[in-house]
Amino acid sequence: MKTFFKYLRIYQKFVETSFSEAMSFRTSFILIIIMDIFFYASTLLSVSFIYEHVSTIGPWSKYQLLFFLSFMLALDQIHMTIVSTNFWMLSHDIRTGQFDFTLLRPAHSIFTAFFRHFRAPSSINCIVTFSLMIYYGSKLHLSFLDWVLIPPFLLLSLCLLCQIEFILSASMFWLVEGVGINFLRIQLQTLSRWPDFIYTYTTRKFLTLVFPLLLIGSAPVQFLYDKSKWDYILSMISAIIILGILLHYIWKKSLRNYHSASS
Amino acid sequence: MKSIDKWIKTILISLNKVMAYRFNFFLQVIGPALVFFFVKYNLWNSIYAGNPEKLIQGYNFKEMISYHSWALVVGLLTQGHSSMNLSEEIRMGRISTYLIYPIHFWQFHTAQFLAHQIIQTFICTLTLCCLLFFHVCELPSALFFFQALQLCFIVSLFWFSLQYFAGLLAFWLEETWIIRVILQTLSVFLSGAVIPLELYPQEFVKALSYTPFPYINYYPIKIFMGESLHLFPALLTLGVWIVVIWFLNQMIWKKGLRLYTGAGM
Numbered sequence A: 001m002k003t004f005f006k007y008l009r010i011y012q013k014f015v016e017t018s019f020s021e022a023m024s025f026r027t028s029f030i031l032i033i034i035m036d037i038f039f040y041a042s043t044l045l046s047v048s049f050i051y052e053h054v055s056t057i058g059p060w061s062k063y064q065l066l067f068f069l070s071f072m073l074a075l076d077q078i079h080m081t082i083v084s085t086n087f088w089m090l091s092h093d094i095r096t097g098q099f100d101f102t103l104l105r106p107a108h109s110i111f112t113a114f115f116r117h118f119r120a121p122s123s124i125n126c127i128v129t130f131s132l133m134i135y136y137g138s139k140l141h142l143s144f145l146d147w148v149l150i151p152p153f154l155l156l157s158l159c160l161l162c163q164i165e166f167i168l169s170a171s172m173f174w175l176v177e178g179v180g181i182n183f184l185r186i187q188l189q190t191l192s193r194w195p196d197f198i199y200t201y202t203t204r205k206f207l208t209l210v211f212p213l214l215l216i217g218s219a220p221v222q223f224l225y226d227k228s229k230w231d232y233i234l235s236m237i238s239a240i241i242i243l244g245i246l247l248h249y250i251w252k253k254s255l256r257n258y259h260s261a262s263s
Numbered sequence B: 001m002k003s004i005d006k007w008i009k010t011i012l013i014s015l016n017k018v019m020a021y022r023f024n025f026f027l028q029v030i031g032p033a034l035v036f037f038f039v040k041y042n043l044w045n046s047i048y049a050g051n052p053e054k055l056i057q058g059y060n061f062k063e064m065i066s067y068h069s070w071a072l073v074v075g076l077l078t079q080g081h082s083s084m085n086l087s088e089e090i091r092m093g094r095i096s097t098y099l100i101y102p103i104h105f106w107q108f109h110t111a112q113f114l115a116h117q118i119i120q121t122f123i124c125t126l127t128l129c130c131l132l133f134f135h136v137c138e139l140p141s142a143l144f145f146f147q148a149l150q151l152c153f154i155v156s157l158f159w160f161s162l163q164y165f166a167g168l169l170a171f172w173l174e175e176t177w178i179i180r181v182i183l184q185t186l187s188v189f190l191s192g193a194v195i196p197l198e199l200y201p202q203e204f205v206k207a208l209s210y211t212p213f214p215y216i217n218y219y220p221i222k223i224f225m226g227e228s229l230h231l232f233p234a235l236l237t238l239g240v241w242i243v244v245i246w247f248l249n250q251m252i253w254k255k256g257l258r259l260y261t262g263a264g265m
Helices: A002-025 A027-052 A064-097 A101-102 A110-113 A118-137 A144-174 A179-192 A199-211 A215-225 A230-256 B004-021 B020-045 B061-078 B082-091 B094-102 B106-131 B142-171 B177-190 B202-208 B218-224 B229-257
Strands: none
Touching: A002 A027, A002 A118, A027 A064, A027 A118, A027 A144, A027 B177, A064 A101, A064 A110, A064 A118, A064 A144, A064 A179, A101 A110, A101 B004, A110 A144, A118 A144, A144 A179, A144 A215, A144 A230, A179 B020, A215 A230, A230 B061, A230 B177, B004 B020, B004 B106, B020 B061, B020 B106, B061 B106, B061 B218, B082 B094, B082 B142, B094 B106, B106 B229, B142 B177, B142 B218, B142 B229
């Protein structure tokens, strides 16, 4: 418990400094909010336009898919707020040797590497994505239990997404220029942003069992729509546990491979 | 002659630079286009599930996939990423070196753009060969093919000038990547790269025809698919935009240079 509060206090400082940093570049602050809103609008409108011409995509109706997308957008927004900047900083820090300072801090290196930078403007947009999710959820007449389950499911999805990305980012320690890994990370996010049933059998199995990307969004939403699909949640929790162990091992190995560029 | 030599040397240096980080280049430029195509293929496959002859706004499954495969080709041919580092160079004070180079800043970046175009044309040719081999799309007549290629080159010039413009804003803004992403998101959505414009509401498409967006993707794709479209409005609209942005860039460069402090000198 003591450790938990210690990390909470450190994180509070990280958030405070990120906010004051962001407020000194107000134009960028506003532009990030606009950029995110354009992204939501283009995603949701594209799907709405398709539904003007078809009644279902796979087994899902218009509002089922729009709820799924708004769930993914909400997740994406939390992810962008909490961790996304850190991936870009990590590739820079490894290349320039500034990662030394991350290692010197009196906290776990995964925590300081991936939670140091909080993207303040994106936190404002969480209001928009959560409102969208609530709007489309109400169109589907979700039950009280469903609404209660959404926050822990978002947390589980975030956990799985972060673990996959942390493992992927560890490969930056082996590369001269790790920025390309960030583009790969973004592409994997694109794959996970669509429900699993759109993919062919082999792709679906691969992206669920071997590289559990599709569990991020499909597992919680499929369970919300059909409570008999509890195996999705079980697979998701199993994936989180396995990837957690794997991350611990890979991260240790990666740190051993780090050659401080500044020393 | 000396001037041409300067351009060729700069293009060669830029080619070497890109090839030195091949893995990054693949993940940054080729990867996104391929993944985007893969997702669209799967999405439309599930929409047409079991009924490939179903018509959605005039498109059966084969035509829809053909549309998206040409969208992949157009995307690879037109969307350069050469001016990505431009803003960083301004912010970090690296443009000081350009001021003493025997080549102007815009010339250097235009040469870099041409180098990227050479690589992307090569990659695009390989991609197209694969698509043709697997019968995902068909080649149109030579006339349509060269018309579409011509339009693609103008679109790539348009993109380059727009990205150059966004990069130059680094004289005033801390983060210019945000503007680039906004432009990218808007153009992908409004140009018919995600879904054909026939699927959009009619009023919306009518409004779009006053902007350069349909000419960025939809027009070249349709010409590649063998549809006879008037090329003149597309060339005129994009041409006017390129000239306007070019003048704007000259103005911003002059104003920005007065603000420039040459950090780190």
